[in-house]
Amino acid sequence: MSVTLISNAQVVRPDGIVQEDVLLDGDTIAAVGDMAPDVRPDEIVDASGLYLIPGVIDDQVHFRDPGLTHKEDLHTGSVACAAGGITTFLEMPNTRPPTITVAALHEKLQRAAERCVVNFGFYIGATPDNLTELQQAERTPGIKIFIGSSTGSLLVDEQEALERIFAETRLPVCAHCEDEATVRANAAKLNGGSCYADHSRIRDHRAALIATRRAVDLAERHEHPFHVLHVSTAQEAEFLRSTSDRISAEACPHHLLFHTGDYERLGSLVQMNPSVKTPQDCAALWDALRDGTIQVVATDHAPHTKQEKSLPYPQSPSGLPAVENSLALMLNSVHQGRCTLEQVVSWMCEGPARVWQIARKGRIEPGYDADVVLVDLEQERTVRNEQQRTKCGWSPWHGETLKGWPVRTWVLGRTVFADGRVDETVRGKEVRFRQS
Numbered sequence: 001m002s003v004t005l006i007s008n009a010q011v012v013r014p015d016g017i018v019q020e021d022v023l024l025d026g027d028t029i030a031a032v033g034d035m036a037p038d039v040r041p042d043e044i045v046d047a048s049g050l051y052l053i054p055g056v057i058d059d060q061v062h063f064r065d066p067g068l069t070h071k072e073d074l075h076t077g078s079v080a081c082a083a084g085g086i087t088t089f090l091e092m093p094n095t096r097p098p099t100i101t102v103a104a105l106h107e108k109l110q111r112a113a114e115r116c117v118v119n120f121g122f123y124i125g126a127t128p129d130n131l132t133e134l135q136q137a138e139r140t141p142g143i144k145i146f147i148g149s150s151t152g153s154l155l156v157d158e159q160e161a162l163e164r165i166f167a168e169t170r171l172p173v174c175a176h177c178e179d180e181a182t183v184r185a186n187a188a189k190l191n192g193g194s195c196y197a198d199h200s201r202i203r204d205h206r207a208a209l210i211a212t213r214r215a216v217d218l219a220e221r222h223e224h225p226f227h228v229l230h231v232s233t234a235q236e237a238e239f240l241r242s243t244s245d246r247i248s249a250e251a252c253p254h255h256l257l258f259h260t261g262d263y264e265r266l267g268s269l270v271q272m273n274p275s276v277k278t279p280q281d282c283a284a285l286w287d288a289l290r291d292g293t294i295q296v297v298a299t300d301h302a303p304h305t306k307q308e309k310s311l312p313y314p315q316s317p318s319g320l321p322a323v324e325n326s327l328a329l330m331l332n333s334v335h336q337g338r339c340t341l342e343q344v345v346s347w348m349c350e351g352p353a354r355v356w357q358i359a360r361k362g363r364i365e366p367g368y369d370a371d372v373v374l375v376d377l378e379q380e381r382t383v384r385n386e387q388q389r390t391k392c393g394w395s396p397w398h399g400e401t402l403k404g405w406p407v408r409t410w411v412l413g414r415t416v417f418a419d420g421r422v423d424e425t426v427r428g429k430e431v432r433f434r435q436s
């Protein structure tokens, strides 16, 4: 257990940014500001000119392990997280086999404990008939429902099955909201689609809004905590303004920054579910973040190989990798005047900790876990495919120069990323949810 004093950083805390010292003692933030006179740190980090933020909690990633590890695995995905300033990820159940039983969930937790350099948690996936598993699951942030199908076979779109899940389980629920019937009807009209841009015509605004309304209706009637994943349209954002406090929502950097005009330049690299929409939708999502309608920014990191992505539409799979760049994309957005650094911390650190009831994470406070990230707001770096740590080895932001990067990441008091290198021997821990 080592003691680290981070001195002279601009520390981003809920009530503002203050230059003060932060002491990490073992896996805990021991002090912020005033230090005991007898403190003897093993290391003193002079962080002059840098900002210290809580480690990012990414509440939506797909790491493909088990079953699709040619795209990513728990180790490579976690290494990419560390370099991107993400100290905790929550992973989705659409692996092979899918995480739809307590046994599969526990197996994933065991694999992650052996392989991951950052902290981790795993959702349990809903099927039309795994209610007992959903009722028995404990070591999980919650239940993931694919109300519309995406990558993999998970889908629950029959009303009766959805009613049962919301009525008879107690874990929080999150959902992929795209209406299956609308998507299928749109696809039929376009004969399945013949170019990447058809993806946004098939997975259109209506599909997103219908499914989000339907899921929120279920959650409100059954008084169930519910999180809308990857909101992509202005209409959903407007609808979410009038929902109750039990409803939370998330936006992803790709829906904030890409739009249908990008298909021409990037083709299948911006093909994802939900699809990208218009520049007006991007602007509406930013507004919804700024006014608190959407509380979380997460990546939906969904790696596929370049070869898979180069298939013609509709064989090309949906999804893009983002964990290494999401924080930098948001810090770059601070420079562009879209948001403040405090808002980035609220959406990427405090917000997910609050939504998923993760104790002692998401803030820099004495007694909190020593998951912290030093950020250089002035550093400019160009995203390059060949430098990506994700196993798929590409980024849709290749060639873009971003200003503002994480330069050092601690996970439970241990340096996992510094000087451009990830220490692959560090191990994160299983995250605990709903602890008092």
Ligand code: DOR
Binding pocket: 062, 094, 150, 151, 176, 271, 272, 273, 274, 300, 302, 303, 318, 319, 320
């Ligand atoms: O584009 C997507 N890809 N959206 C999802 O929700 C799933 C993901 C995947 O797993 O490939």
